[in-house]
Amino acid sequence: xxxxxxxxxxxxxxxxxxxxxxxxxxxxxxxxxxxxxxxxxxxxxxxxxxxxxxxxxxxxxxxxxxxxxxxxxxxxxxxxxxxxxxxxxxxxxxxxxxxxxxxxxxxxxxxxxxxxxxxxxxxxxxxxxxxxxxxxxxxxxxxxxxxxxxxxxxxxxxxxxxxxxxxxxxxxxxxxxxxxxxxxxxxxxxxxxxxxxxxxxxxxxxxxxxxxxxxxxxxxxxxxxxxxxxxxxxxxxxxxxxxxxxxxxxxxxxxxxxxxxxxxxxxxxxxxxxxxxxxxxxxxxxxxxxxxxxxxxxxxxxxxxxxxxxxxxxxxxxxxxxxxxxxxxxxxxxxxxxxxxxxxxxxxxxxxxxxxxxxxxxxxxxxxxxxxxxxxxxxxxxxxxxxxxxxxxxxxxxxxxxxxxxxxxxxxxxxxxxxxxxx
Numbered sequence: 300x301x302x303x304x305x306x307x308x309x310x311x312x313x314x315x316x317x318x319x320x321x322x323x324x325x326x327x328x329x330x331x332x333x334x335x336x337x338x339x340x341x342x343x344x345x346x347x348x349x350x351x352x353x354x355x356x357x358x359x360x361x362x363x364x365x366x367x368x369x370x371x372x373x374x375x376x377x378x379x380x381x382x383x384x385x386x387x388x389x390x391x392x393x394x395x396x397x398x399x400x401x402x403x404x405x406x407x408x409x410x411x412x413x414x415x416x417x418x419x420x421x422x423x424x425x426x427x428x429x430x431x432x433x434x435x436x437x438x439x440x441x442x443x444x445x446x447x448x449x450x451x452x453x454x455x456x457x458x459x460x461x462x463x464x465x466x467x468x469x470x471x472x473x474x475x476x477x478x479x480x481x482x483x484x485x486x487x488x489x490x491x492x493x494x495x496x497x498x499x500x501x502x503x504x505x506x507x508x509x510x511x512x513x514x515x516x517x518x519x520x521x522x523x524x525x526x527x528x529x530x531x532x533x534x535x536x537x538x539x540x541x542x543x544x545x546x547x548x549x550x551x552x553x554x555x556x557x558x559x560x561x562x563x564x565x566x567x568x569x570x571x572x573x574x575x576x577x578x579x580x581x582x583x584x585x586x587x588x589x590x591x592x593x594x595x596x597x598x599x600x601x602x603x604x605x606x607x608x609x610x611x612x613x614x615x616x617x618x619x620x621x622x623x624x625x626x627x628x629x630x631x632x633x634x635x636x637x638x639x640x641x642x643x644x645x646x647x648x649x650x651x652x653x654x655x656x657x658x659x660x661x662x663x664x665x666x667x668x669x670x671x672x673x674x675x676x677x678x679x680x681x682x683x684x685x686x687x688x689x690x691x692x693x694x695x696x697x698x699x700x701x702x703x704x705x706x707x708x709x710x711x712x713x714x715x716x717x718x719x720x721x722x
Contacts, residue, residue: 300405306361307399311354313387316672323657323676331629333636344628344639349662354670355642359610363492365400372466384419389668397423406486421464489605502531502556518594528561585615604635613645646692663701
């Protein structure tokens with residue numbers, strides 16, 4: 300489970316910002332909360348609002364990037380290859396400084412704090428701490444290519460020379476089967492982004508796990524209650540391939556996997572008279588396609604207690620489906636403590652029935668192009684915290700919380716130009 304994530308000097312984030320999944324002292328919506336112990340509770344979800352280009356997507360991407368780099372830094376990058384990190388470029392002081400990433404999380408009832416600083420070519424700092432009981436202790440700290448190990452991290456011994464300047468020490472040690480590092484990498488692999496799996500991938504998973512089909516069917520039927528079943532077929536597709544110097548074309552058979560949704564057909568008395576098979580890709584609605592694509596990552600997250608990151612969750616989804624997905628996580632039925640972090644413009648759930656105030660976050664960009672991040676629970680209006688009975692969505696649209704486009708200013712500027720005398 301994620302406790303908090305911090306990023307700084309990355310894309311539109313010049314200063315460090317922190318997304319916290321820690322429950323505040325407020326007593327709201329207990330079904331939205333994960334109880335760790337009597338003194339510590341986490342949130343099952345967090346939603347991020349904000350104007351276009353305010354930094355919502357950058358926040359989701361920052362966490363996705365940290366996941367990717369932590370898992371794959373050894374395999375994905377060769378020596379001397381660029382990492383792909385873009386710092387905040389609109390300030391002369393930060394554009395040549397490293398980006399900052401840190402995450403605090405729980406694995407097997409132990410809290411870990413892991414992070415690194417890196418520019419586009421090198422990892423400049425890296426650290427791992429843990430709290431086995433009540434006091435945080437260091438496992439390792441890296442500065443450039445110098446790595447200091449604690450006695451509690453013997454798996455890192457003699458691995459320093461295997462660590463290139465553009466990859467992470469944690470990844471290297473996990474590749475060599477270090478128990479703590481491997482456990483942490485497995486935890487990072489439980490973070491999933493909103494890149495929807497292909498139909499081919501979904502079918503392959505169903506073939507490995509037949510019970511998954513029934514769960515997907517329940518999920519999809521919420522989007523389209525006219526669907527009674529779905530079937531999977533494979534089609535051989537000949538592809539002509541030619542190579543230079545070869546007079547005859549060789550044909551290679553490839554397999555395309557297709558999903559057909561089954562609908563009832565009715566006669567003039569509205570009695571079922573047959574069924575119709577409809578190709579998902581060709582004829583079904585965008586909403587049904589998205590629910591089908593989302594079904595596997597959501598089901599897996601809820602099954603396995605994973606973390607799901609989704610940018611623009613509302614795309615192609617009816618409001619009812621949008622609310623249903625959120626409710627799956629914010630529910631007592633979420634027994635494995637899966638977490639959902641998503642960005643959206645949909646305001647139908649910006650209320651005290653869907654979310655606690657500490658679950659609602661906003662990104663806002665200032666006049667220098669810097670994105671900020673703040674929670675509704677921490678926001679003050681006239682020096683007073685936002686009340687639980689406030690109409691959040693209405694106040695947000697009125698601009699009381701900021702994080703909205705400066706439309707009035709834009710319109711005013713056009714009016715002023717229209718009123719300028721012609722030259």
